[in-house]
Amino acid sequence: MATTLKLPARSGALEDYRLRGTAPVQPPKGVKFNRIAYSAAHVVADPLAAVDPWLTAALDWDATIAYRQRLWSLGLGVAEAMDTAQRGMGLDWPTSLELIRRSLDAARDYPGALVASGCGTDHLSPDEVKTVDDVIRGYEEQMAAIEKLGGKLIIMASRALARVATHPGDYERVYGRILSQAKQPVILHWLGEMFDPALAGYWGGKDVDAAMATALGVISAHAGKVDGIKISLLDKDKEIAMRRRLPAGVRMYTGDDFNYAELIAGDGFGTQPTHGKSDALLGIFDAIAPAASAALGELAEGNLERFHAILGPTVPLSRHIFAAPTRFYKTGVVFMAWLNGHQKHFTMVGGQQSARSLPHLAELFRLADAANLLEQPELAVRRMNSLLAVHGVGA
Template identity: 55%
Template sequence: MKINLPEHDGAIGTYVMQQREDAVAPATVPSFNRIAYAAAHVVVNPRFAYEPWGDSPRVDWDATLAFREYLYGLGFKVAEAMDTAQRGMGIGWPTAAELIRRSVAHARTIPGADLACGAGTDHLDNTRRHSLSDIIAAYGEQFEVVESAGGRPVMMASRALCAAARSDDDYKKVYDAVISASRNKVVLHWLGDAFDASLAGYWGSSDVSTAMATVLDIIRQHSGKIEGIKMSLLNAEYERQLRAQLPEGVAMFTGDDYNYGDLIAGDSTGKSHALLGIFDPIAPVASRALVALAAGDVDRYYALITPTVALSRELFVAPTQYYKAGVVFLAWLNGHQNHFSMAGGMQSARSALHYADVFRKADAAGVLIRPELARRRMGEFLSLHAGIEN
């Protein structure tokens, strides 16, 4: 199959697709030897009236939950209401709370399904500074929603805490109070400023080694109540350094969407589990790769996972926080939803040329699970947004 796509020099070139046939879903749920959380996106319903640039979109609950069921069927756990679900960038806390309640209830109907849910402070007014007590209480409110629903919390990085803290001791005070009060084990979340500029200097220092010492103090103090930590700094060496120092029983969840292939495979310093937004669009290929890794077939693992890394680097190219647009674009191309509209109008955050590059790299990585549908929808998109006919 061929399709006309924009080139970087402004010309239009003919691209010959590598994929020819629809992917076949596994007959049984695969098993891995790594914990693999896929952070999942939200499907909005553009047929209803809502403010496209607001944070309270109408959600297509059927399509949203069906996508999570698809991920469970491929062997993944789900990381719910995280930044991939546009928390703080199109999805406000009231919608996120409803998403958590519905997702936990939905997971209970699926044998073997498991999920963890993001809890943060994003319902606080971000136009003013808050006290540490306010921030602790805000975390407590969201933890209560997660735990009352029957979920386990991911303690998301807090913009309010980053703005209020004056030292590493302020972080330790907040995390000590919140973790101690949690009814379940907690996953910590270290999100770098490439994803959210307002989180620069998290843990009380812009020096990563100093920040790492602070978070390690917190983890060591509460190791019995911490499942693991997700690190999203897009720097493999930082992750290896932290991973080597974690107490026994505390997992490293890579959130490095540039280097996850090597970090999950592991080396002499250890291995990482995963909590990744990129698992949302590459789920079928990543599932096969993780099955190969569990079977000890490292060559097969790398043959499958390496092309997805090239795609991920395109999706997460700066400004990195707009990666969600490419994630939802691929969900549309693959038939998981019948439109390309997003909360916060984020579908407009990337160019037609970027989406063309995503299409090429998704095809090369084997991620387009319904090639003919993907080609048709890509053609429709280019006709509308770039004036390119196919």
């Protein structure tokens, strides 16, 4: 096997890189967790579809569902049709609903498999959303469609609501209405503006502490309808502060792709179990699934040092994948799936494979190797070399 290849540095110069050759860790069959862990799963585009890829979502359904089956087999749940699946960045609502339907159908073959599905307002065109009532109508339409399939809801942050809301009371009204109607407890989703600039000022203001107070008020008023909240602010101190204030039994699902290892391990604070640790709903778990599963298994056995030994090396990779502009992290997630042989091509919905530079992807390759995440090193080298050739390296 060729273990050395030339990779571009950020300067543009080519440098020799030699693979470490360390075998990836794999969880034992039937691994058990003491945390709930969802992976927000990516979708596999169909590169042979005769569509305009910037305008129309075309999926390879078999490869997309196969990836979810892999996650379930590793003990991870699937957070379906979320931003990792390019929701709002190429994946439209009709395709999202079909994805949810197929995922729920496939999950039936995996007893105990977890699936929670994104419910939003992205099917509404901006010119038809004038009031908060329009946002409520949008949420209710998607809510009804997902619940008709038997799906558990993740109430996604709404660009439409961020645009028309004028004060925190508008958020309280929208979420109060939706939560009062939910058939089973939902997961709320607070996505920071680094993930989506259109969500700046969510919960009614730019002050994060004030926004957090609004969100906590909504949760406390409807605690029986809230399983938990996922926050993606990339600020561990804000997450810890919020989880300590959650009502008893309401979970904090970390969406912090910079500090997830520390937040999942927890600090043991307080008398409520949910106040001292975070569960997980993470996009990075898509890219590091075997390591995440193995580490969570060790944590459940009380092996904290082993948990950190497995998961710690993945953090530099995750921080690179989610580096600013953070909203382009999906490119790195799909690149990892391609390197590891879980899809045949590096093509994305909306042409998003072009959202990161070649030096960025080269550094991602190095960090994946350093974290022992290249499952098939020979294949990964061949595919990296093919990408380099497309960019004129070695030509």
